[in-house]
Amino acid sequence: MRDSFVARHPSVLIFLALLALFTLGVTVLAEGFGIGLISTSFVKTLGKTMCLCLIAVAMDLIWGYCGILSLGHFAFFGLGGYMIGMWLMYERTRLIVEGSLAQGALPPTEQEIVAAIGTQIFGVVGSSEFPLVWAFADSLALQLALVVLVPGLLALVFGWLAFRSRVTGVYLSILTQAMTLALALYLFQNDSGLRGNNGLSGLQNLPGVEAPQSVVSLWFFWASALALALGYLLAAWIVSGKFGSVIRGIRDNEARVRFLGYSVEIYKLAVFTLTACIAGIAGALYYPQAGIVNPAEIAPIASIYLAVWVAIGGRGRLYGAVIGAAFVSLVSSWFTGGQIPDLALGPLTIRWVDWWTIVLGLSFVLVTLFAPSGIGGLFDLWQGRRHPDRHGADLGPNAGALREKEATE
Amino acid sequence: MTRLMIALTALFLLCTQAMAQDATVQSVLQAHRETIEKGSRKSIGAAIDAIAASGLPQAQDVLQVWAAKEMWQRGGDGLFFRGVEKTGRQVELFDFDSGQSVGMLDRDDLEQIKPNSGVRALIGTALVQFQLSDPDPIRRAEALDAIQRSPAAELLAPLRASIPAEPDPALKDRKMRVERLLTMAYDPDDQARITAIEDMSGDLGVDMRATLNPLLVTRIVLAEGLPATANIRREVKPGDPALGLAAAYDMLIAAGLAQPIPDAEARKALLIEHAADGLVAGIPLHQLDTQAARDAAYVQLAQAGLVPRWSTAEAPEVVVTRHRFVEVYNEPSAAVTEAAEQALDEIEMRVGLNQAFDLGLDALSLASIYFLAAIGLAITFGVMGVINMAHGEFIMMGAYTGYMVQQVIADHTLSILVAIPLAFAVTFAAGVAMERLVIRHLYNRPLETLLATFGISIAMQQLAKNIFGTQARPLTAPGWLDGAWVLNDVVSISYIRIAIFVLALIFLGLFLFIMRRTRLGLETRAVTQNPRMAASMGINPDRINMLTFGLGSGIAGIAGVAIGLFAKVTSELGSDYIVQSFMTVVVGGVGNIWGTLAGAAMIGTLQKGIEWLNPSNTLAAQTYMIIFIIIFIQFRPRGIIALRGRAAGD
Amino acid sequence: MSTLLEVSGVSVSFDGFKAINNLSFRIGQAEMRAVIGPNGAGKTTFMDIVTGKTRPDEGRVLWGERSQSLLGMSEAQIARAGIGRKFQKPTVFEDQSVHENLLMALKGRRGPWAVLFYRPAAADLARVDELAAEIGLADHLARKAGELSHGQKQWLEIGMLLAQEPRLLLVDEPAAGMTPAEREHTTAILVEAAKTRAVVVVEHDMEFVRRLSCKVTVLHEGAVLAEGSLDHVTADQRVIDVYLGR
Numbered sequence A: 001m002r003d004s005f006v007a008r009h010p011s012v013l014i015f016l017a018l019l020a021l022f023t024l025g026v027t028v029l030a031e032g033f034g035i036g037l038i039s040t041s042f043v044k045t046l047g048k049t050m051c052l053c054l055i056a057v058a059m060d061l062i063w064g065y066c067g068i069l070s071l072g073h074f075a076f077f078g079l080g081g082y083m084i085g086m087w088l089m090y091e092r093t094r095l096i097v098e099g100s101l102a103q104g105a106l107p108p109t110e111q112e113i114v115a116a117i118g119t120q121i122f123g124v125v126g127s128s129e130f131p132l133v134w135a136f137a138d139s140l141a142l143q144l145a146l147v148v149l150v151p152g153l154l155a156l157v158f159g160w161l162a163f164r165s166r167v168t169g170v171y172l173s174i175l176t177q178a179m180t181l182a183l184a185l186y187l188f189q190n191d192s193g194l195r196g197n198n199g200l201s202g203l204q205n206l207p208g209v210e211a212p213q214s215v216v217s218l219w220f221f222w223a224s225a226l227a228l229a230l231g232y233l234l235a236a237w238i239v240s241g242k243f244g245s246v247i248r249g250i251r252d253n254e255a256r257v258r259f260l261g262y263s264v265e266i267y268k269l270a271v272f273t274l275t276a277c278i279a280g281i282a283g284a285l286y287y288p289q290a291g292i293v294n295p296a297e298i299a300p301i302a303s304i305y306l307a308v309w310v311a312i313g314g315r316g317r318l319y320g321a322v323i324g325a326a327f328v329s330l331v332s333s334w335f336t337g338g339q340i341p342d343l344a345l346g347p348l349t350i351r352w353v354d355w356w357t358i359v360l361g362l363s364f365v366l367v368t369l370f371a372p373s374g375i376g377g378l379f380d381l382w383q384g385r386r387h388p389d390r391h392g393a394d395l396g397p398n399a400g401a402l403r404e405k406e407a408t409e
Numbered sequence B: 001m002t003r004l005m006i007a008l009t010a011l012f013l014l015c016t017q018a019m020a021q022d023a024t025v026q027s028v029l030q031a032h033r034e035t036i037e038k039g040s041r042k043s044i045g046a047a048i049d050a051i052a053a054s055g056l057p058q059a060q061d062v063l064q065v066w067a068a069k070e071m072w073q074r075g076g077d078g079l080f081f082r083g084v085e086k087t088g089r090q091v092e093l094f095d096f097d098s099g100q101s102v103g104m105l106d107r108d109d110l111e112q113i114k115p116n117s118g119v120r121a122l123i124g125t126a127l128v129q130f131q132l133s134d135p136d137p138i139r140r141a142e143a144l145d146a147i148q149r150s151p152a153a154e155l156l157a158p159l160r161a162s163i164p165a166e167p168d169p170a171l172k173d174r175k176m177r178v179e180r181l182l183t184m185a186y187d188p189d190d191q192a193r194i195t196a197i198e199d200m201s202g203d204l205g206v207d208m209r210a211t212l213n214p215l216l217v218t219r220i221v222l223a224e225g226l227p228a229t230a231n232i233r234r235e236v237k238p239g240d241p242a243l244g245l246a247a248a249y250d251m252l253i254a255a256g257l258a259q260p261i262p263d264a265e266a267r268k269a270l271l272i273e274h275a276a277d278g279l280v281a282g283i284p285l286h287q288l289d290t291q292a293a294r295d296a297a298y299v300q301l302a303q304a305g306l307v308p309r310w311s312t313a314e315a316p317e318v319v320v321t322r323h324r325f326v327e328v329y330n331e332p333s334a335a336v337t338e339a340a341e342q343a344l345d346e347i348e349m350r351v352g353l354n355q356a357f358d359l360g361l362d363a364l365s366l367a368s369i370y371f372l373a374a375i376g377l378a379i380t381f382g383v384m385g386v387i388n389m390a391h392g393e394f395i396m397m398g399a400y401t402g403y404m405v406q407q408v409i410a411d412h413t414l415s416i417l418v419a420i421p422l423a424f425a426v427t428f429a430a431g432v433a434m435e436r437l438v439i440r441h442l443y444n445r446p447l448e449t450l451l452a453t454f455g456i457s458i459a460m461q462q463l464a465k466n467i468f469g470t471q472a473r474p475l476t477a478p479g480w481l482d483g484a485w486v487l488n489d490v491v492s493i494s495y496i497r498i499a500i501f502v503l504a505l506i507f508l509g510l511f512l513f514i515m516r517r518t519r520l521g522l523e524t525r526a527v528t529q530n531p532r533m534a535a536s537m538g539i540n541p542d543r544i545n546m547l548t549f550g551l552g553s554g555i556a557g558i559a560g561v562a563i564g565l566f567a568k569v570t571s572e573l574g575s576d577y578i579v580q581s582f583m584t585v586v587v588g589g590v591g592n593i594w595g596t597l598a599g600a601a602m603i604g605t606l607q608k609g610i611e612w613l614n615p616s617n618t619l620a621a622q623t624y625m626i627i628f629i630i631i632f633i634q635f636r637p638r639g640i641i642a643l644r645g646r647a648a649g650d
Numbered sequence C: 001m002s003t004l005l006e007v008s009g010v011s012v013s014f015d016g017f018k019a020i021n022n023l024s025f026r027i028g029q030a031e032m033r034a035v036i037g038p039n040g041a042g043k044t045t046f047m048d049i050v051t052g053k054t055r056p057d058e059g060r061v062l063w064g065e066r067s068q069s070l071l072g073m074s075e076a077q078i079a080r081a082g083i084g085r086k087f088q089k090p091t092v093f094e095d096q097s098v099h100e101n102l103l104m105a106l107k108g109r110r111g112p113w114a115v116l117f118y119r120p121a122a123a124d125l126a127r128v129d130e131l132a133a134e135i136g137l138a139d140h141l142a143r144k145a146g147e148l149s150h151g152q153k154q155w156l157e158i159g160m161l162l163a164q165e166p167r168l169l170l171v172d173e174p175a176a177g178m179t180p181a182e183r184e185h186t187t188a189i190l191v192e193a194a195k196t197r198a199v200v201v202v203e204h205d206m207e208f209v210r211r212l213s214c215k216v217t218v219l220h221e222g223a224v225l226a227e228g229s230l231d232h233v234t235a236d237q238r239v240i241d242v243y244l245g246r
Ligand SMILES: Nc1ncnc2c1ncn2[C@@H]1O[C@H](COP(=O)(O)OP(=O)(O)O)[C@@H](O)[C@H]1O
Pocket: B644, B645, B646, B650, C014, C019, C037, C038, C039, C040, C041, C042, C043, C044, C045, C046
């Protein structure tokens, strides 16, 4: 019982080893390194996928382990992207503006530079003033801090309100969805200060960096891999100890946890906020690789997809979340990328770009119905672990409790 | 055509009457021949007045012909005729007095009288008095329309003159109303104007406000040099929202009371202009990277007399305080403006009340829409504890069913009557299928149900997109639903919204009837409260759940037809309503139709209320509404109408 | 003997139905008390009120030497103050091992930060083993609680309750669904526990109550009908009418 953390959880070690191997392989084969078997855009896709895996780990923590089906974590993801995007855009515009102002007869004053940056950035929304939210945009350190602080604070306030009033189950899910929608609608406005539906763009260019995209993409790829590794390790450590015991207890039967003397609301709030911070970090790594962040990214549907990934991978096990996110998002981009030939069925031609969503939706229904443990369940089969026979009863009275087919003996 | 006939008969009647008099139109025209030939706006008034005042029956005809550029002057004798152009540069002439043709002439022997637009406007005004007493009531109404469109002082007298003889009481009322309005604006006697204003004070008509507002137009001017008689509204301090600092300073410059000062941009340009060898005023250019350094350099240049003087002490904000600015009315009479202000205040207050009422109606209709959209959800979510993310897609399905029916049945009334039951049938079937295939296996697993139905939702949405494309499909309401019920110029409500309100009421009644009076309702309530107990009493919970779910879906289908009538039918129709529907159910309280009603009323009112406070920004309105709901849940976590009891999860 | 818990004048109604009606109750520091009453008498609701699950409409609930009011406290705070509860239906964490269940219940700091960095000390592990032995689950520590039999779950729950080291134990129908031998074991555990703390047992089974040999409170329609030794209350005519007689 007192073995070391890694010994008790060999899956963590296996995961980290595979991730390291994968990172190494991609690096060697990538364009930026010379061989060029993997194109820069595919390196970016892989890097982005790893960010999605990271937020899926966060989602698994909150849903798979704590039983809260949050439909709002992409809001935190998007906010993380916005926070880093503000610095990237400000700094890059500053370099451009300084370059062009230096051509003038007089050296530019500080006000002139700021005004010119403002015009550049906010011209599209018919403004040139810097809104208050951009107060720290000139400082990388502060914006990096905000990547964690803003999603964390939003999660803290929202979670405090929601958990305090003991909203649970589907109510909570819908409330989180409403929060996401409210945020997206707010950001869609031109006077939100974040360029309305234009969002922040040009984020793939690192200010002051001369290196080509093929190299920059590798940097981000490595950073994403590192973040995923650390995030996974953190999550695995959290769920392995007594804390994990408590939150799994909350998932299955929160009333019982309460009568043991644990303040369920505080635990929920802690997990909600922590996962929001992780989501923010994942977003901050994702959007510089995507190049653009806009309010459409925050739309409620994105968060639902996140839940879908975790469910398809198998919730309640961290590697399941990673597999689900990687599998679905890669297959998705494969299908919607238009590389798959159309399927001719007599008079009907199946164009996968159009039909993929239908396949995804239906396969999701099938997984929920017939394979609740998702892809991760295959590992159980392989290792010979069986589900308990409980005559269909769940493992606890809560809405988020494990189902018979999700549990193992 | 008929109108022309009537006019011609009238003309004929008038002709016989005119025999008695010896003056002819031609003689009047000849008396003013020179002014007519010259056609200048300044002098033509006399000629027009003479024709109009001649009392001759042909006068109107002449004016109309003149305005229509159909009047020709014969080269030889200078007589005027109505001319009709024929082929081969020929013009057939008609005598004004007799109306008879006097033969053809070549264009070269004729002069066409082409009044310019200013003259035509004057003729038009003169014509109004004829039209005001035209025997055809339609023409008289048109004349009033014309007056209201472009009111003018000259129209007042003919309008007044036409009132006593007006036979049609409705038109007479209108004439009197327009007369009051014109009096307000143009009567030379201030007392008469004030009386008119007071007569109509509190009137809600848009025309009343349109008449009063020009009376109250103001401008801001310098107090110096203003005539003593000026009708001053108030004194304005620069910096007031109505008078910016820059504007005030510009006024001073225009009045020669202040010097233009170079702004930062201009000073920078001057600095650059006077730079040489990397130096300006002895200061190296590369040091000028702060505003303070630039200002210092500029002051040095100014002291050397090279550039206009400028110093921070002579800032515009200091200079403008040495002068007075006032807001004056364009209207000179203070008594009139005072009466107008008072009348407008009263009107605004009444408009405000009416607007509030109108807003209430809007909120009510929005609430009915939400209620319609949510009631199906309330059944499945509230009664069965099943959350159906595909509910919005059932709404969409209903709307597309309506669209398909209209493709087959052209008559809109009939097609809607067919579409409603058909939409119910289609979505009922879809709902039952979904319940049998998916939901049944997920009872007691609300979160999984949410996600599975979400899967179905995105699949259905994409399917609709593949079938119908992304552009909006029309679902047209029957003609008798077009238009609106107008109470006054402020309050109106479209018939479609009334219909939807009625539909919502019908559904409420139907739901209550089914739940309270039918076997199905009884069994449903039993299954809701205790499925095992119900089963042991011979109720088949499977069947009940299936029917309930079908019912909820079917109602969504009908709601879809109703919503499709005024919203665009696209594959995203459902998702536009789903969040609001959920909010309605959650806010209202689960498992209670009155809760849904209260929730819909609250969300509808709230949304309209916020939109009213911030009309330009509907996105922000939705944001605030959702935030409000999140906070509301704090105080009533179980909704407005909460059920207490063990059934709710203990 | 000083009072540990005092409930006075408490009433609660659900949609107009008075489940608890002006109930008063007190128990001392180390005392065993059996509460009996017909179904629907309000026994479980009484426990709900004490543990903070249900808020009474009126009345007072005072706790400990300093007569602290429990009404403003959350369930978790009340539990931390020293009141442990066993539910009518056995509720353990079915997806977790017996060991994890016990470790979670073990008395200790409950804040998230402390719990996050918690590593079981040797003493804690020893205490878990000791408790497991006491409830007869020493051989099942690694098994998931969901796989235990009904009676074993009941014991695990009692074990978790003891692990909390509460000053007051509220036990709702502990013997339901147990074999006679299991009942006897349960009695022994409860009697042992009552030596150092207050224990309130709700039970239907008269034999079980008799073996506890303690003061008995009879509830009826949300109020105390009689109180005293078992023989005393079973002799009471009103008790016979409403409960035993039927
Ligand atoms: N949350 C609740 N909602 C409605 N009625 C309740 C609730 N809790 C308890 N009751 C009612 O209060 C009464 C007492 O219940 P309970 O305390 O469980 O009785 P018992 O003595 O059998 O444990 C019962 O009639 C029960 O139906």
